[in-house]
Amino acid sequence: MMMLLNREMALRACGFIVFRRLASCIPPPDNIEYLLLQTSYGEHHWTPPKGHVDPGEDDLTTALRETKEEAGLGAEHLRVIDGFLQELHYEVRGRPKEVLYWLAELRDPEMPVILSDEHQDYRWARLEEACRLAQYKDLQDTLRAVHNYLEAQQNKQ
Ligand SMILES: Nc1nc2c(ncn2[C@@H]2O[C@H](COP(=O)(O)OP(=O)(O)OP(=O)(O)OP(=O)(O)OC[C@H]3O[C@@H](n4cnc5c(=O)[nH]c(N)nc54)[C@H](O)[C@@H]3O)[C@@H](O)[C@H]2O)c(=O)[nH]1
Numbered sequence: 001m002m003m004l005l006n007r008e009m010a011l012r013a014c015g016f017i018v019f020r021r022l023a024s025c026i027p028p029p030d031n032i033e034y035l036l037l038q039t040s041y042g043e044h045h046w047t048p049p050k051g052h053v054d055p056g057e058d059d060l061t062t063a064l065r066e067t068k069e070e071a072g073l074g075a076e077h078l079r080v081i082d083g084f085l086q087e088l089h090y091e092v093r094g095r096p097k098e099v100l101y102w103l104a105e106l107r108d109p110e111m112p113v114i115l116s117d118e119h120q121d122y123r124w125a126r127l128e129e130a131c132r133l134a135q136y137k138d139l140q141d142t143l144r145a146v147h148n149y150l151e152a153q154q155n156k157q
Pocket residue numbers: 013039041042043045047050051052088089090091092097118136137138139
């Protein structure tokens with residue numbers, strides 16, 4: 001029974017789509033860049049910082065912990081954007097996985113990213129490059145949704 005439950009329970013991970021705005025003459029929203037990290041294992045795929053929820057840990061704490069561990073960016077470096085939370089569902093080795101992404105702006109666009117040994121590379125990418133790196137349709141759709149959200153916010157100002 002326990003085995004069955006464990007097998008059916010979804011893996012759960014949480015993270016942040018981190019973006020920065022370049023202080024340049026490029027008009028918004030094209031001055032926005034998204035942070036993607038490339039794994040040092042497996043398919044060497046690219047995703048935003050995220051990771052598995054530890055037992056008893058709440059989701060937002062996981063997202064902040066993983067972003068700190070994987071990119072060296074802590075809560076003090078981020079401005080969390082209210083009202084944006086995206087949930088992705090996909091399968092990993094036959095098991096359902098759910099990933100929750102919050103959205104945050106890097107306060108200082110010059111702040112360096114510091115990788116852990118789980119990742120071998122990172123990229124600050126404009127939307128189209130970010131979508132090319134993030135080869136999964138659901139992640140691409142999420143990045144486009146973020147971009148539209150930020151553009152709409154910008155237009156309200
Ligand atoms: N040696 C080795 N070790 C591994 C491997 N695998 C894990 N480790 C170990 O686990 C630790 C990481 O632990 P955390 O950081 O806590 O977890 P996560 O951040 O959750 O990281 P994961 O990498 O486990 O999970 P995903 O990114 O979800 O990738 C899993 C698969 O899902 C697909 N996929 C990914 N993203 C999307 C998407 O957005 N959309 C769709 N549709 N599909 C997507 C893609 O096909 C991919 O292959 C590492 O330190 C390793 O020790 C592996 O293959 N070889």
